[in-house]
Amino acid sequence: MDKTLASVAEAxxxxxxxxxxxxxxxxxxxxxxxxxxxxxxxxxxxxSPKNLTVINNNAGNGRIGIAAMIDAGMVKKMxxxxxxxxxxxxxxxxxxxxxxxxxxxxxxxxxxxxxxxGAGIPAFYTPTGYGTELAEGKVIAEFEGRAYVQERWLKAxxxxxxxxxxxxxxxxxxxxxxxxxxxxxxxxxxxxxxxVSKIVPAGGIDPEQVVTPGIFVNGVVEVENPQQEEVLIxxxxxxx
Amino acid sequence: MTDTTLNTREDIKLSNAQIxxxxxxxxxxxxxxxxxxxxxxxxxxFQPPGRQAIFHTENGILNFGEAPPAGxxxxxxxxxxxxxxxxKPGAAFFHHADSFxxxxxxxxxxxxxGAYQVAENGDLANWRVGSKGVPAVGGxxxxxxxxxxxxxxxxxxxxxxxxxxVEKCTFPLTGVGCITRVYTSHAxxxxxxxxxxxxxxxAAMSLEELQAMTGAPLHTDGPVADLTVPAL
Numbered sequence: 139m140d141k142t143l144a145s146v147a148e149a150x151x152x153x154x155x156x157x158x159x160x161x162x163x164x165x166x167x168x169x170x171x172x173x174x175x176x177x178x179x180x181x182x183x184x185x186s187p188k189n190l191t192v193i194n195n196n197a198g199n200g201r202i203g204i205a206a207m208i209d210a211g212m213v214k215k216m217x218x219x220x221x222x223x224x225x226x227x228x229x230x231x232x233x234x235x236x237x238x239x240x241x242x243x244x245x246x247x248x249x250x251x252x253x254x255x256g257a258g259i260p261a262f263y264t265p266t267g268y269g270t271e272l273a274e275g276k277v278i279a280e281f282e283g284r285a286y287v288q289e290r291w292l293k294a295x296x297x298x299x300x301x302x303x304x305x306x307x308x309x310x311x312x313x314x315x316x317x318x319x320x321x322x323x324x325x326x327x328x329x330x331x332x333x334v335s336k337i338v339p340a341g342g343i344d345p346e347q348v349v350t351p352g353i354f355v356n357g358v359v360e361v362e363n364p365q366q367e368e369v370l371i372x373x374x375x376x377x378x
Numbered sequence: 379m380t381d382t383t384l385n386t387r388e389d390i391k392l393s394n395a396q397i398x399x400x401x402x403x404x405x406x407x408x409x410x411x412x413x414x415x416x417x418x419x420x421x422x423x424f425q426p427p428g429r430q431a432i433f434h435t436e437n438g439i440l441n442f443g444e445a446p447p448a449g450x451x452x453x454x455x456x457x458x459x460x461x462x463x464x465x466k467p468g469a470a471f472f473h474h475a476d477s478f479x480x481x482x483x484x485x486x487x488x489x490x491x492g493a494y495q496v497a498e499n500g501d502l503a504n505w506r507v508g509s510k511g512v513p514a515v516g517g518x519x520x521x522x523x524x525x526x527x528x529x530x531x532x533x534x535x536x537x538x539x540x541x542x543x544v545e546k547c548t549f550p551l552t553g554v555g556c557i558t559r560v561y562t563s564h565a566x567x568x569x570x571x572x573x574x575x576x577x578x579x580x581a582a583m584s585l586e587e588l589q590a591m592t593g594a595p596l597h598t599d600g601p602v603a604d605l606t607v608p609a610l
Contacts, residue, residue, distance in 0.1 A: 164437040164474075165460040166453050195474075220516040223460075230512050242513050245436060246478030246520030253475040265482060265523040269501075269554035272519065314471060315438050316454035321473045349473075366453040368460075 141308045141352070142337055143359040146176035149331045153177060153296050156214075158191045160252065160323040161204060162299035165196055165223065166367025168316030170300040170333045173359075174203050175377050177298075181212050182378075189214045193252070193294060195245060195319060197221035197229035201376035203367050208232055209378045215239035217292070219248050225371065244272060249322060251292035256325025256354070261290050297327030300364065301350070304334035305343050308352030317349060324354040333361045386535045386591045390582045391563035395610040397531050399424040401490060401561045404529075405431050409487040410480075412436070412521060415459040418490040418531060432468075434486060436517040438477045441469040458517065481517070482524040489525035491518065493532045493560075495547040498594040499572040500557045502530065503549035515552075522553035534562035534591055541593030543567065543574060564588060566605060573597045578605035 143149045150173055153159060163169030181187060190213050197216045198205030205228035207213050221229050221240060232238040243251065244266045254262055263286035267273040277288035299320040301310035310332055312320060324330045332350075337360045392400070394417055402424035405411055412434045413419050425431060432441045435457040442463040446452075451462035472480075480486060495503040505518045522528055532542055543560065560567045565588055566578040575597045579588050581604040589596050 165456065167437065167456050167460075168454060220514045221512050222514045226512070233512050240513075242515060244515050244519040245474075245517035246481055249474035249478050266520045270519060270551045272515065312471075314452060314455040315435075317471060317473050318437050319474050322475055368451075368453040 140306045141356065141358050142306055143331070143357045146172050146333065146359055146361065147180065149173060149333070149357055149359040150177045150180060150298065152329065153187050155187050156189045157187055157295040158193065158293070160193045160294040160297040160327050162297065162318070162320035162323050163194065164315070164318040165199065166203075168300050168312065168318050168320050169203060169367050170298045171203055171365045171367060171370070172361045173298040173331065173333050174207060178206055178210055178212070178377060181210055188212050191215040191217065193217040193292065193323075195219050195248065196223055197226065199223035199367060200225045200371040201228070201378065202370045203377070205229065206377040208238065213238060215241065217241040217243060217248070219243055219245035242272065247289050248292070249319065251289055252319065252322040252326045255291040255293035256322060259291060261288050263288055292326060294323070294327040295329065297323040297330040299323055299330065299332045301332045301334040303336055303338055303343055304332055304355075304358040305338050305340050305352070306358070307340050308332070308355030308358055309343050309348045310334065310350040310352075310355060311343060311347055312349055321350045324350045329356045330354060331357045331359065333359050333364065335362060335364060336360060384539055384591060385587065386539045387564060387583050387587060390580055391534070392580075392605075392607060393610060395420060395424075396607040397561050397563055399610060400566065400605065400607050401529055401531050402426065405429070405488055408432070410434055410440070410485065412481065412486055412489045412525065414489070414491040414518070414521065415516075417492050419459070421490055421531070434477070434480060435463075436474075436477055436481070436521075438472050438474060439463070439465070439469060440472075441466045478517070478520050481520050484524050484526065486525040488527050488529060489521045490529045490531060491521060493530045493542060494549045495542055495544050496530050496532070496557050496560055497544055497547045498569065498574050500555040500569045501547050502552045502557050503547040504552045505550065507549050518552050522556035527558050528556050530557050530560045532560065532562055534564040541591060544593035564591070564605070567596070570599075575599055576602050578603045580605050
């Protein structure tokens, strides 16, 4: 078995129009910038994929990454907890113009919905949001005298994530707090593609150090020196 | 008394640093603490000597520390406010579902948040003030559930002199019945049995003056101590 992919372009080639796409990262930390940009490049060259539903904690920053996807017109809907950033113009303009949908989800509920999707749990109860406008219309139940909100799992057609080390079996490690949503999204997507700084042979990662077991990962592509969203934004880089 | 003549005692109020200092005095050594983005982050600067709290950030770190020097940032190592941080000995990384398990599962000792309004029954409004613009909630609705104590630090009144401690929140709620204590620019107030109970107030003001700038009845169940803080 060898899950290695030759290029970021090949890695994103199966993502189709109308797909639901989980994108790992929290702001720029752990964000797979090269995979996102490869997807944008494909869209600019071919007009596809479009009408994407994108699941991420945020909704892009500046003119790169998810913000550049939104600017390019590839995104129909964002599912996120915090569609703000140091430069949220791309999402804000489209949202206020009614050109992009938003499903706003509390951050911990977003994480747990993704985990549930990956774990085969269709719904769960959480205290988060009870009594607020984000719980309107949802099933409420009482457990041990306290009210909880029923939330549904969240699954995706594809996940693109960023790891540190990957092996040919798809086992992954992460860099520091860059793991954030990435391990959860690996579980919750039908097809998961990881960019990693280095691909090693099977056995090249100590099993004690594996964070995401390869069963959750379909393809691994090496991006040796990945770009950081924060650095690109400070440099004023625009991808579209 | 009308709004225009309401005496909000701006002349004697605590600075934000002093409010943060006062809240920091109630964090025990070894406590697991989440500080909300912005003003609450200031609490970390005022830990009493000999005490070390372990700070949690939603994106997946326990025991992070100060910002690194400029130019030495690792942008995978950030806090929930997306600011670069460093690690202290004994730090740990974890994914987002584990991070919010720590929050909702009752594992944090203290969460400290800002507020637009706090109601006498412990309701909090702190995520949006109306229905305009782009809504963004982040982890606020999660953080108010699960920590053993959920504190608010805030000015006692708004910039235009309106009460922030109220009978019922008029802004969209973050959580119901979740706040246990409020540290303001003028007082320390517990929420007990759906009532505001004054524990400390500035010595230079009377309880009546404090009541006049509060939007719900204040109660006492014992002596009210002087709220004393250092010059900061």
